[in-house]
Amino acid sequence: MRSGVEIWVEYEKAEKLQQVLSTIKSSTFVHFNDETINSADIVGIFKAGTMADYTKRRNGSYQCKFREWHEKGQKCECDQVKDREMAIKREHAIKQCTRGCTGGFKLTTGNSAVFCECVANL
Ligand SMILES: [Zn+2]
Numbered sequence: 001m002r003s004g005v006e007i008w009v010e011y012e013k014a015e016k017l018q019q020v021l022s023t024i025k026s027s028t029f030v031h032f033n034d035e036t037i038n039s040a041d042i043v044g045i046f047k048a049g050t051m052a053d054y055t056k057r058r059n060g061s062y063q064c065k066f067r068e069w070h071e072k073g074q075k076c077e078c079d080q081v082k083d084r085e086m087a088i089k090r091e092h093a094i095k096q097c098t099r100g101c102t103g104g105f106k107l108t109t110g111n112s113a114v115f116c117e118c119v120a121n122l
């Protein structure tokens with residue numbers, strides 16, 4: 001996407017423009033939304049979400065594997081955040097557990113420990 005003017009329109013209008021553009025064989029001026037645009041200058045018609053993502057990326061932000069946005073230079077710490085969230089969830093589940101486990105573990109006959117149901121499905 002090269003830089004240019006961004007025109008924000010409602011979905012219906014964008015759809016109409018899309019229809020007009022699809023009938024054009026070579027670049028021409030299109031009257032649209034009270035403006036006249038050279039169709040050659042139209043880079044594309046994008047959804048608001050796509051544009052928002054694009055703007056963020058242009059500003060240096062990036063989306064990590066957890067689909068969270070981070071600013072330029074900001075380290076992704078979602079791993080730790082998710083770990084912490086998980087730890088809190090675990091702790092809570094163990095506190096609520098009615099199966100009498102110890103820290104989310106149960107002893108089986110044979111003295112090996114298995115995850116208790118309270119934490120197995122978190
Ligand atoms: Zn992250």
Ligand SMILES: [Zn+2]
Binds near residue numbers: 093094097098100104
């Ligand atoms: Zn339990």
